[in-house]
Amino acid sequence: MRPKISVIVSTYDYPLALSKALASLYAQSLPPAEVLIADDGSGPETAKIIGTYASRMHLLHVRHNHEGFRKAVILNKAIAQASGDYVVFLDGDSVPAREFVADHAALAERGCWVQGRRAFVDESCVKDFEPTCGKIWSLALRGKLSGLMKSMRLPRPIIKRGREQRGILGCNLGIWRDDLIAVNGYDETFTGWGREDADLGNRLYHLGRDRKFVYGRAIIYHLNHPVVSRDRLETNQSLLEETIAERRIRARRGLDQYLAESR
Secondary structure, three states: OOOOEEEEEEEOOOHHHHHHHHHHHHOOOOOOOEEEEEEOOOOHHHHHHHHHHHOOOOEEEEEOOOOOOOHHHHHHHHHHHOOOOEEEEEEOOEEEOOOHHHHHHHHOOOOEEEEOOEEEEOHHHOOOOOOOHHHHHHHHHOOOEEOHHHHOOOOOOEEEEEOOOOOOOOOEEEEEHHHHHHOOOOOOOOOOOOOHHHHHHHHHHHHOOEEEEEEOOOOEEEEOOOOOOOOOHHHHHHHHHHHHHHOOOOOOOOOHHHHHHHO
16 A cells, blocks of 8 residues: 655745745655655745645645754654654655656665665756756756766666665655654754764664665756765764664654644
């Protein structure tokens, strides 16, 4: 039976990209049961974009005040409020292809989590980007799209099962909600950019969940933008190494803080 899918979109003050992500989610071949915006404290323009789509789909704006990069915190708050039994994570600077939700629904499998891939749209082309076949090939021919093979929906997906470290990214994940609860969601000791997604992936490994690393399905297009500060990367890398060494399953500080109050 097809799972009930909640899509969680993380964002912070990038309303142009968020508007494109929501437009594509609205046009999915298989609509998600709900979309939750995990907002790390954006301004009024983001709220305006969300309001535009609130009447078109089941949309919930989960927001806290901005106190630095706290993606792990706001994602946990959104997971706690999700009603689906399967959660798909999408970054607000990424635009999903039309079959994105349908592909994740087909790929969902008990005992596994799913990692999709992404192609990259040059920053100069973000304003006019649309995830159509003609637009994709036009960008590729002009050298404005990198990772072309990751943007192609193949007749059959290429799936590699395993527990590798390479390519664990939070922008295109499919995870059963009860597995997220079992590992206590994201670890909020990770602040600033980097490694919170790899930490989650490794704790899922320690829980006994293999990754399905997928090409040719669940395609997204990352809208390139200036790089954010990575001043916490070294600290976060150390936290990740501790998780791996200790075979930690549950987040040090995580999802359980919000579950009781959300129900």
